Amino acid sequence: MSSNKTLDKIQQQVTENAVMIYMKGTPDAPECGFSGKAVGYLKKTGVEFAYVNVLKSPFIYEYLPRFSQFPTFPQVFVGGELVGGSDIVEELYNSGELQTQLAALVKQGKLPEPSVSATISSEPATADNLVQLTL
Numbered sequence: 001m002s003s004n005k006t007l008d009k010i011q012q013q014v015t016e017n018a019v020m021i022y023m024k025g026t027p028d029a030p031e032c033g034f035s036g037k038a039v040g041y042l043k044k045t046g047v048e049f050a051y052v053n054v055l056k057s058p059f060i061y062e063y064l065p066r067f068s069q070f071p072t073f074p075q076v077f078v079g080g081e082l083v084g085g086s087d088i089v090e091e092l093y094n095s096g097e098l099q100t101q102l103a104a105l106v107k108q109g110k111l112p113e114p115s116v117s118a119t120i121s122s123e124p125a126t127a128d129n130l131v132q133l134t135l
């Protein structure tokens with residue numbers, strides 16, 4: 001796939017999915033500790049999120065760092081904007097800012113209410129919350 005097509009695809013994915021993680025492996029079977037940490041925090045919020053396993057999407061693996069200007073994986077996007085990797089997601093979760101950002105998206109109708117509770121939950125997400133995207 002050409003670089004422009006891949007960059008367009010990434011733009012589409014982060015626009016169409018209010019919460020996106022580009023990770024190594026899957027939410028249920030992360031293949032890197034950093035990806036496991038980031039996806040663990042997303043699951044704790046209880047919100048729906050989409051993911052791409054970059055190990056199965058070589059074009060995205062190659063071009064995402066160029067798109068985001070962020071060199072490593074995982075990469076988490078909220079509301080179409082890069083949040084960062086696992087360390088930043090951890091900090092934002094622990095400060096409550098991640099939950100605040102997600103709650104704002106729910107309020108704006110850009111993200112469904114978390115399925116596990118009426119508010120942003122600290123319970124783990126179920127498989128129903130996951131949407132797999134591939135290239």
Ligand SMILES: N[C@@H](CCC(=O)N[C@@H](CS)C(=O)NCC(=O)O)C(=O)O
Nearest residue numbers: 032034071072073074085086087088
């Ligand atoms: N501080 C980063 C560390 C992430 C990291 O070092 N990821 C490595 C290992 S998965 C990486 O993406 N290396 C480049 C590569 O695998 O292409 C974070 O918080 O996410």
